[in-house]
Amino acid sequence: QLQLVESGGGLVQPGGSLRLSCAASGFTLDHFAIGWFRQAPGKEREGVSCITSGGRTNYIDSVKGRFTISRDNAKNTVYLQMNSLKPDDTALYYCAAPGIQAMCAHPGEMRTGNYWGQGTQVTVSS
Numbered sequence: 001q002l003q004l005v006e007s008g009g010g011l012v013q014p015g016g017s018l019r020l021s022c023a024a025s026g027f028t029l030d031h032f033a034i035g036w037f038r039q040a041p042g043k044e045r046e047g048v049s050c051i052t053s054g055g056r057t058n059y060i061d062s063v064k065g066r067f068t069i070s071r072d073n074a075k076n077t078v079y080l081q082m083n084s085l086k087p088d089d090t091a092l093y094y095c096a097a098p099g100i101q102a103m104c105a106h107p108g109e110m111r112t113g114n115y116w117g118q119g120t121q122v123t124v125s126s
Helices: 103-106
Strands: 005-008 011-012 018-025 034-039 046-051 055-058 067-072 077-082 091-098 120-124
Touching: 005 091, 011 034, 018 034, 018 091, 018 120, 034 077, 046 067, 046 077, 046 103, 055 067, 077 091, 091 103
Parallel strands: 011 120
Antiparallel strands: 005 018, 018 077, 034 046, 034 091, 046 055, 067 077, 091 120
8 A cells, every 4th residue: 555654743842842754655755745734623734844856845934944844765754853843733744745746835735645644643732
């Protein structure tokens, strides 16, 4: 089965950090842009960040300067380093290959994706 598997979520206090991992199963990531999405309770899913196959990174304004997306093709994994976390970052985080790969340049406009995993929960609370 072709899918991405997320891990690394948890409960963290405001101002804390987490690193999420997105590992591919059944295929290689090399030629794909990969995006991180999140969905908070009662809200629509939103694109947060994306990294192109060439390593170019893009972020929505609310996470710029706090989140860093990266990829390690040798490990077939994409990461999302999240620093200075806020309660508003609380959500179920997913990774996926954007359905329209070119939308990686505009993560806030990513609406569809492929190879969805189960997600990993991030809760920011004191």
